[in-house]
Amino acid sequence: MSTPATTNPSRFGFASHLFCRECGATSELGATHVCAECFGPLEVGYDLPPLTTAAIEAGPPNIWRYASLLPVPPDVATAPSTEPGCTRLVRADHLARELGMGTLWVKDERANPTHSFKDRVVAVALAAAVEMGYKVLACPSTGNLANAVAAAAARAGVRSVVLIPADLEQQKIAATAIYGGTMVAVDGTYDDVNRLASELADEREDWAFVNVNVRPYYAEGSKTIGFEIAEQLGWRLPAQIVVPVASGAQLVKIDKAFRELISLGLVADTPYRVFGAQASGCAPVAAAFRAGHDVVQPVRPSTIAKSLAIGNPADGPYVLDVVRRTGGRVADVSDPEVVSAMRLLAVTEGIFGETAAGVTLGVLRRLLADGLLDPGAETVIINSGDGLKTLDALADGAADGDSAPAPIRPTLAAFRAFEDSLAAPDSP
Ligand SMILES: Cc1ncc(COP(=O)(O)O)c(C=O)c1O
Ligand SMILES: [Zn+2]
Secondary structure (H helix, E strand, C coil): CCCCCCCCHHHHCCEEEEEECCCCCEECCCCCCECCCCCCEEEEEECCCCCCHHHHHCCCCCHHHHHHHCCCCCCHHHCCCCCCCCCEEEECHHHHHHHCCCCEEEEEHHHCCCCECHHHHHHHHHHHHHHCCCCEEEEECCCHHHHHHHHHHHHHCCEEEEEEECCCCHHHHHHHHCCCCEEEEECCCHHHHHHHHHHHHHHCCCEEECCCCCHHHHHHCCHHHHHHHHHHCCCCCCCEEEEECCCCHHHHHHHHHHHHHHHCCCCCCCCCEEEEEEECCECHHHHHHHHCCCCCCCCCCCCCCHHHCCCCCCCHHHHHHHHHHHCCCEEEECHHHHHHHHHHHHHHHCCCECHHHHHHHHHHHHHHHCCCCCCCCCEEEEECEEHHHCCHHHHCCCCCCCCCCCCCCCCHHHHHHHHHHCCCCCCC
């Protein structure tokens, strides 16, 4: 295990220790990610100070307004970072009407610096990695994480090394290469890439693989989605939330954020249900949920939702815990349903989300159809990434009308002929 430097726990703000999610054993904050007793995954624990909503609201317009709830140094906002967060919570009335729902919100993560929620987790991982003396920022990635790591490293002036499955979307590859770090395309699935990264993390002592050996710190960054949703609702919790699941960390940490806000007295202790969304071509957590299992059987992914294509999800069992405790579910939808939901989100709310958004909205639709989600209860869905990065999903003609129209001559007559050719009954 890599221990590149002695760490000073006070440099992790109000984070006070690491604890094992399996056996509860505690250890000092530092460059470890597995329990010395049972090899279970470690999580960050806090000794939180009293905190007010006013103090948070007075903070910077990015995730660092929640710095005292993260394992980062108190002066984190002064270090160069991509400053993610404070993305819009969009009230989706047209979409709600279409679905027969009452109040529906979309947490739109496209507004982050590299257009997905991954900028949040990377910013926290980078801050902690710098404190621990790591020299290189690295990751295995399904695409969005590679974008975020390469950009954050460029901004911080450190080297990045990202490992991706070779069959990734072209847009995600270009949006990583532009930042100039080292990109390694691996012939294999994400789970193969992840295994290679774990081996490298053991060997390269000063490489911080954000989601491997720095994972306890990294994962805490997803709490900021939950904090923001509560703040944007006027310091209260939604009744239902639907979250995409790859490794499952985002879902688990949104629940942790809600529970922290309740325990700090910053929001009322109102009940909420957490739902997980997967693509049918990679739905190991949904399958375990349906079967009533506590463990997740790995699968080999095959879906257009490549960002969610993790067949052996590290947080799968904890996702099951959260959804069962809160009365939610994990469900999955087919690739055609994903594309159809991407289009529905775009035409109703002007939001072009990526395939992961199609998975999340598709699952919302499915749960409503099956009577498993209350249409009258206030609901939030996460749009975790940008549709411009997953254009391939639309390029095969799977979605009518997504292709470019045939060009016309620049004359009024040509325009009128074009108009006449439109099939839409409500065209002028
Ligand atoms: C766009 C998008 N949404 C959701 C997720 C799922 O995140 P997690 O691995 O925390 O479940 C990912 C993960 O790569 C992603 O890229
Ligand atoms: Zn343990």
